[in-house]
Amino acid sequence: MSIASFELVFGHALRGEECHLVPPDGRPLRLPVEDWTATPDRSDLALLAHCSGATLDIGCGPGRLTAELAARGQVVLGIDVVGEAVGQARSRGGSALVRDVFDRVPGEGRWQxxxxxxxxxGIGGDPSGLLERVRQLLDPRGHVVVEVAGPGVPTRTVPVRLQCSCAQTGWFRWSVVGVDGVAALAASAxxxxxxxxxxxxxWWAVLGETW
Structure with missing residues (x-):
């Protein structure tokens, strides 16, 4: 099977091609793309209840959450490295940019x-480093809403790849953070x-600046 970029393979998934996340043990996990492209459900709305003021949606994907906040009249920007995702987010009524979170982002230091x-x-396989970057983007009085895995799930980083029928990515690092470990992770950042x-x-956690 040919090796392709993450952007290409994930773009195929968003256009309806079945795609799997493959860990080193080879047991593939199907990407729940239908959840990411659906109308926000009750758990999404409960999560979004913690988003106040100008909101930056990192890894916005096809934009269901970005679009929901925009429909409420909130200032919101989605960013994603995949052009197909950003196009779908815009088609849903959200503002979105093709942008890596570690590159220059509009409104740095002012997002609430x-x-x-x-x-x-899990982006980048370095949760502490990602949160340190998020601190640079955040207004000092703002907060971070971060979805995590449930109790008993250890925080870990593993190499994974995306695989669809026509191509697969190379290996890249991805992290899973459990709710039991989120306090220590927050403190490290x-x-x-x-x-x-x-x-x-x-499950999700709300993080803010230490004072």
């Missing part, structure tokens, strides 16, 4: 909420854990 939903704390929340099987 930074959102890391759908496991996006100079943030405080302000609260942990649950809706159904989903």
């Amino acid at each position: 909420t930074v959102l890391l939903a759908d496991g996006n704390i 100079g943030l405080a854990l302000l609260g942990c929340y649950q809706h159904g099987v989903r």
